[in-house]
Amino acid sequence: MPMTTATTAKANTSAKFMRSHPAWMHWVRHPYFLRGTLVALILYALFLLPAPGAPAALADKLNLGVFTVLVLAWSALILADGDRPDWLQSIVAFGLVGVMGWLFYRYSGAHWDKLAAAFFDWGRLSGSWWLLLDGLKVTLLIGLISTFLSVLIGAAVGILRTLGSPTLNLFLTAYIDIFRSIPMAVLMVVIFFALPYMGISFGSIATTVVALSIGYGAYASESFRAGFEAIHYGQIEAARALGLSRWQCMRMIMLPQAIPVVIPSLTGILVSMLKDTAVASLVASPELLKRARELYTSKASPTPLVASALIYLVVIIPLTRLANLLEHRMKKVR
Amino acid sequence: MSDQTSPEIMIEVVDLHKRFKDLHVLKGISTTVKRSEVVAVMGPSGSGKSTFLRCLNRLEEPNSGHIYIEGVDILSPYIDINKLRTEMGMVFQSFNLFPHMTCIQNVMLAPMHVRKISRDEAYERGIKLLEKVGLAHKADAYPEQLSGGQQQRVAIARALAMQPQIMFFDEPTSALDPEMIGEVLDVMSTLAREGMTMVVVSHEMGFIRKAADRVLFLADGLLVEEGSPEEIFNNPQHARTKDFLSKIL
Ligand SMILES: Nc1ncnc2c1ncn2[C@@H]1O[C@H](COP(=O)(O)OP(=O)(O)OP(=O)(O)O)[C@@H](O)[C@H]1O
Ligand SMILES: [Mg+2]
Numbered sequence: 001m002p003m004t005t006a007t008t009a010k011a012n013t014s015a016k017f018m019r020s021h022p023a024w025m026h027w028v029r030h031p032y033f034l035r036g037t038l039v040a041l042i043l044y045a046l047f048l049l050p051a052p053g054a055p056a057a058l059a060d061k062l063n064l065g066v067f068t069v070l071v072l073a074w075s076a077l078i079l080a081d082g083d084r085p086d087w088l089q090s091i092v093a094f095g096l097v098g099v100m101g102w103l104f105y106r107y108s109g110a111h112w113d114k115l116a117a118a119f120f121d122w123g124r125l126s127g128s129w130w131l132l133l134d135g136l137k138v139t140l141l142i143g144l145i146s147t148f149l150s151v152l153i154g155a156a157v158g159i160l161r162t163l164g165s166p167t168l169n170l171f172l173t174a175y176i177d178i179f180r181s182i183p184m185a186v187l188m189v190v191i192f193f194a195l196p197y198m199g200i201s202f203g204s205i206a207t208t209v210v211a212l213s214i215g216y217g218a219y220a221s222e223s224f225r226a227g228f229e230a231i232h233y234g235q236i237e238a239a240r241a242l243g244l245s246r247w248q249c250m251r252m253i254m255l256p257q258a259i260p261v262v263i264p265s266l267t268g269i270l271v272s273m274l275k276d277t278a279v280a281s282l283v284a285s286p287e288l289l290k291r292a293r294e295l296y297t298s299k300a301s302p303t304p305l306v307a308s309a310l311i312y313l314v315v316i317i318p319l320t321r322l323a324n325l326l327e328h329r330m331k332k333v334r
Numbered sequence: 335m336s337d338q339t340s341p342e343i344m345i346e347v348v349d350l351h352k353r354f355k356d357l358h359v360l361k362g363i364s365t366t367v368k369r370s371e372v373v374a375v376m377g378p379s380g381s382g383k384s385t386f387l388r389c390l391n392r393l394e395e396p397n398s399g400h401i402y403i404e405g406v407d408i409l410s411p412y413i414d415i416n417k418l419r420t421e422m423g424m425v426f427q428s429f430n431l432f433p434h435m436t437c438i439q440n441v442m443l444a445p446m447h448v449r450k451i452s453r454d455e456a457y458e459r460g461i462k463l464l465e466k467v468g469l470a471h472k473a474d475a476y477p478e479q480l481s482g483g484q485q486q487r488v489a490i491a492r493a494l495a496m497q498p499q500i501m502f503f504d505e506p507t508s509a510l511d512p513e514m515i516g517e518v519l520d521v522m523s524t525l526a527r528e529g530m531t532m533v534v535v536s537h538e539m540g541f542i543r544k545a546a547d548r549v550l551f552l553a554d555g556l557l558v559e560e561g562s563p564e565e566i567f568n569n570p571q572h573a574r575t576k577d578f579l580s581k582i583l
Contacts, residue, residue: 234428
């Protein structure tokens with residue numbers, strides 16, 4: 001074949017170069033080797049694997065182990081090879097997940113039909129969905145109020161810290177350190193069960209809101225502090241030199257510059273908080289997890305718990321995506 | 335005031351001291367600045383020039399001494415410092431424009447929210463000032479879209495928008511590339527010609543010769559020497575001054 005273009009010439013020289021300087025075990029990357037071993041693996045799967053069911057004999061266990069290692073090794077040849085195209089790597093990755101799932105399904109010895117009946121017994125839930133949705137409503141209500149309050153507390157504490165008064169800072173730092181260290185579950189239980197002895201008692205929902213707001217307010221204030229610290233000191237001097245009061249300077253110069261820095265981390269914090277609303281079931285707030293556990297007991301089935309997990313996923317995944325998106329946006333803006 | 339024939343005193347500084355913890359930065363500075371006078375402040379790095387300037391509008395609180403602006407003791411606790419600062423514009427080495435606002439918003443901010451003039455009036459005034467510094471066409475640009483020289487001119491316009499009696503400049507050109515220094519100094523020379531009272535920390539000899547009425551030479555927190563630019567540049571008396579000038583010339 002006559003070489004017509006420069007690219008073929010170049011490809012040729014590099015091929016020649018590789019022939020005279022072969023990499024160690026270069027043949028494992030050869031398409032023929034990969035195709036051949038793939039066929040061998042498929043044949044292995046079809047004819048040599050033990051019968052379904054948890055393997056009892058040592059030989060069967062070894063057999064499965066060898067097969068698993070071979071499959072992993074073969075996938076690694078593709079996945080770890082930077083020269084392979086993306087589409088091939090995705091096919092292999094998904095294929096690997098599929099094969100592993102298939103092996104687990106075939107050899108774990110689980111009674112899948114019974115499991116499905118227990119975990120995904122949607123029929124049993126019929127007529128009780130409203131309870132879960134009621135719980136979701138309470139969860140969202142708690143989340144919304146606590147979001148508002150904790151951002152308010154965070155901003156207030158963050159702003160107070162910019163005043164730079166040592167005494168005030170001592171108290172604020174104490175607040176932040178204490179409430180970032182206490183686990184949310186402990187905080188709620190203390191507020192709900194211990195504070196009444198001091199004559200302070202909240203209902204279960206109020207307890208949840210107070211605990212989440214105070215606890216996450218501490219986190220939020222750290223976000224705000226980082227936001228304010230990112231502002232160049234010259235900005236404040238310029239504002240003050242123009243005659244703006246401290247509060248005007250905060251409102252017109254500092255907050256607008258801090259907020260783009262604060263929002264991404266704040267969104268992350270608020271997502272964590274929404275997840276922590278589940279802790280409220282400890283103090284009997286009628287939120288989603290509490291409802292699911294009630295149903296779990298009354299129906300004697302884990303399906304409601306699975307359903308609540310799915311509901312959390314559906315609500316929280318979009319929020320997490322949103323948080324990531326905001327972070328991306330804000331990075332571009334700056 | 336206008337019937338007075340002798341030039342009135344704008345700024346009077348008496349025995350000004352400033353310490354940062356153990357560091358005695360200003361060790362008793364006394365001087366006066368008359369209306370429409372342009373005073374240049376020179377001195378080696380760390381001699382306290384910025385600190386001196388920043389004491390004049392109380393961005394730093396002096397430890398002792400007196401500062402009178404138009405006869406008013408500005409260190410008195412009964413002074414509303416925010417009101418007072420509106421009489422004194424300040425231009426910084428690093429421009430310090432507000433990055434989240436356009437140029438015109440930067441210029442309008444203080445007149446609207448401190449002087450409480452209407453938005454329309456502030457806009458009109460702002461555009462006029464941007465025209466004056468040659469940047470009316472950049473009114474809607476954000477600071478980061480401007481060159482350093484342009485940013486500094488906007489910063490000057492922003493300070494002028496408060497219609498101050500006095501302008502302070504702290505090394506306004508030392509963060510600029512050489513080709514942009516001229517445009518900023520031109521604006522400052524115009525201001526000086528128009529009769530603005532100015533205190534300028536700068537080492538731009540050409541500008542000082544042309545525009546300044548008097549030079550203060552600071553070293554180690556003391557006012558070592560003062561005089562007209564000719565006196566200071568051509569015939570310095572003090573060893574520190576001679577030494578310093580020989581280094582920058
Ligand atoms: N906020 C501060 N805290 C502590 N020390 C300070 C502070 N500001 C200035 N200083 C110190 O005071 C001294 C004088 O500083 P100043 O900025 O007034 O000098 P300068 O003459 O303006 O110097 P330069 O030409 O480098 O700007 C320096 O030693 C500096 O380190
Ligand atoms: Mg300085």
